[in-house]
Amino acid sequence: MEEKKNVASASADNSLFLEVMAEALAIQDRFSAEPIYARTGKGYLKSAGVEELAAIKKATQSLPNAFAETLRETLKQWPASQKDIAAATCIPAAYPSEMKSGKRRCTPEFDLRLSRFFTMTPGFWMRLQLNYEMQRASQKLGERITAEVQPAA
Numbered sequence: 152m153e154e155k156k157n158v159a160s161a162s163a164d165n166s167l168f169l170e171v172m173a174e175a176l177a178i179q180d181r182f183s184a185e186p187i188y189a190r191t192g193k194g195y196l197k198s199a200g201v202e203e204l205a206a207i208k209k210a211t212q213s214l215p216n217a218f219a220e221t222l223r224e225t226l227k228q229w230p231a232s233q234k235d236i237a238a239a240t241c242i243p244a245a246y247p248s249e250m251k252s253g254k255r256r257c258t259p260e261f262d263l264r265l266s267r268f269f270t271m272t273p274g275f276w277m278r279l280q281l282n283y284e285m286q287r288a289s290q291k292l293g294e295r296i297t298a299e300v301q302p303a304a
Contacts, residue, residue, distance in 0.1 A: 158228050214283065214287055215283075216283045217279040217282055218256075218257050218276060218280040218283055219252065221279055222247070222250055222251045223252075223267075223268040226247060226251060229269075236268065239269045240267075242264055242265075246261070252301050256284075257277055257280035258275060258281055261276065262274060262275070262277040262280075292301070
């Protein structure tokens with residue numbers, strides 16, 4: 152009696168195994184590994200799917216954030232400390248650091264405060280931020296939008 156259970160269990164396990172193997176082979180077909188040789192001449196395997204994802208990630212991160220870079224350079228050259236500038240502009244002390252690293256975006260209020268403090272034209276910082284966001288959106292969505300949207304007349 153137990154032998155029948157073992158045989159039935161083995162055949163059920165075998166069918167499950169075959170299903171799992173079929174799924175694994177399908178995944179393997181999508182992400183086929185091919186040999187790629189480094190400059191040193193030593194070979195290693197790298198998945199084509201992973202390589203594509205890395206290229207997409209690199210393309211979206213490679214854009215320079217003009218707002219963050221300009222603010223970073225301005226704060227570096229300014230004689231006052233970052234803490235003093237934050238206090239003078241009534242911006243929370245952590246925000247300038249987050250803005251210059253690109254973790255916090257410029258808002259209209261921050262633009263007005265920074266422009267007033269550094270005696271720049273209002274809108275200067277926002278234009279830098281908007282330009283960066285437009286380039287990023289164009290890089291990420293430009294081809295798809297070009298394909299989906301036809302110009303009027």
